[in-house]
Amino acid sequence: EVQLVESGGGLxxxxxxxxxxxxxxxxxxxxxxxxxxxxxxxxxxxxxxxINSDGSSTSYADSVKGRFTISRDNAKNTLYLQMNxxxxxxxxxxxxxxxxxxxxxxxxxxxxxxxTVSS
Amino acid sequence: xxxxxxxxxxLSASVGDRVTITCRASQSIxxxxxxxxxxxxxAPKLLIYKASSLExxxxxxxxxxxxxxxxxxxxxxxxxxxxxxxxxxxxxxxxGQGTKVEIK
Numbered sequence: 697e698v699q700l701v702e703s704g705g706g707l708x709x710x711x712x713x714x715x716x717x718x719x720x721x722x723x724x725x726x727x728x729x730x731x732x733x734x735x736x737x738x739x740x741x742x743x744x745x746x747i748n749s750d751g752s753s754t755s756y757a758d759s760v761k762g763r764f765t766i767s768r769d770n771a772k773n774t775l776y777l778q779m780n781x782x783x784x785x786x787x788x789x790x791x792x793x794x795x796x797x798x799x800x801x802x803x804x805x806x807x808x809x810x811x812t813v814s815s
Numbered sequence: 816x817x818x819x820x821x822x823x824x825x826l827s828a829s830v831g832d833r834v835t836i837t838c839r840a841s842q843s844i845x846x847x848x849x850x851x852x853x854x855x856x857x858a859p860k861l862l863i864y865k866a867s868s869l870e871x872x873x874x875x876x877x878x879x880x881x882x883x884x885x886x887x888x889x890x891x892x893x894x895x896x897x898x899x900x901x902x903x904x905x906x907x908x909x910x911g912q913g914t915k916v917e918i919k
Contacts, residue, residue, distance in 0.1 A: 731907060741851075741859065741902055741910040791858055800907035801849040801864035808858055 698722035698804055700792050705809030712782050712813070718775040718792030718806055726750070726770035729795040731802065732777050734788035742788075745777065746795070760786075782813045817841050819903055821911035827919040834890040836914045838903035843883045847906045850879055850888045853913075854899045863888065864906070890916075 704716040718730070732744040745756045745766040754766050765778040775792050789810050793802035818841040828834050838848065846866040851859035861870045863879035866886055876891040890897055898918055903911040 729907075733910075740913040741853075741904075743904075743908050743910065746907065795907045796864070799849075799864045799868070800847065801861055801870075802851070802859070802904070802907065803861050803864075803870070805858035805860075 700794065700804055700806035702790065702792055702806040702809040705790065705811045707812045707814065708782055709815050710783060710813055713778070713780045714782065714811060716777040716779065716790055716792075716809055716811070718777075720773045720775065720794075723794075723804075725768075725773040728797065729800075730766075730768060730775045731793045731795055732766060732775075733791045733793055733802070733805075734786075735791070735808075736785075736788040739788075744790070747775070779811070782811075784813050787811060787813050817844060817905050817909055819905055819909050819911040821901075821903055821914050823914060824912065825915045825917060827917045828893050829919045830893055830895060832893045832919075834893050834897075834916060836888045836901055836903075836916075838881075838886045838888070838911050840884045840886075840905060844905045846882050848879070848881070848886050849904045849906045850877075851902045851904065852897075852899045853902065859902065862901075 699721045701719045731746040747754045747766045751768045763781045767776045789808040791808045792806045794804040796803045820839045848866045850863040853859040867879045878889045900913045900915045
């Protein structure tokens with residue numbers, strides 16, 4: 697079964713750090729670009745970051761640039777999001793998603809992991 | 816940056832109704848548009864890609880059209896399972912703010 701499973705969310709104080717993981721299975725992970733998308737409570741979807749298939753190219757939303765780092769370990773079939781200098785406005789469910797080659801649509805999503813930034 | 820604007824924000828409809836949601840891009844995005852359905856507490860689900868291509872396994876009552884800056888998602892006959900929030904996306908970047916389809 698094609699699957700993405702996020703982990704690593706939790707409660708963190710403002711200014712703190714957290715690393716999210718997204719474990720992929722059922723497909724050739726190293727062939728796909730991967731993305732992180734977040735959704736604050738009661739709000740819409742917001743694109744956060746993406747990484748190309750071999751990890752050599754990344755991009756970020758302006759709101760997280762310089763604070764978040766996306767990476768991947770193709771040997772472990774795992775995507776990561778290192779989040780530093782966290783703010784209250786980073787509170788959200790974080791989803792990892794697979795971008796399909798050719799049309800860039802997000803065809804596979806994880807179940808999401810909740811990150812709460814609060815003192 | 817390209818902005819995506821959906822309308823309406825909320826839509827009240829009945830089972831069997833024909834429903835149309837509009838998504839406008841702040842500049843041309845050709846056909847680089849996807850539509851997703853999201854239900855509470857669940858991850859989004861891909862419905863339409865490249866503006867008008869139906870994702871495998873998605874019922875044929877869903878259809879997409881448009882190119883350039885104006886796009887529509889149409890549900891030809893609304894079913895109970897379709898009450899959800901719908902998002903457009905300039906693939907693979909910016910999402911619209913969402914359209915909640917409610918029971919009338």
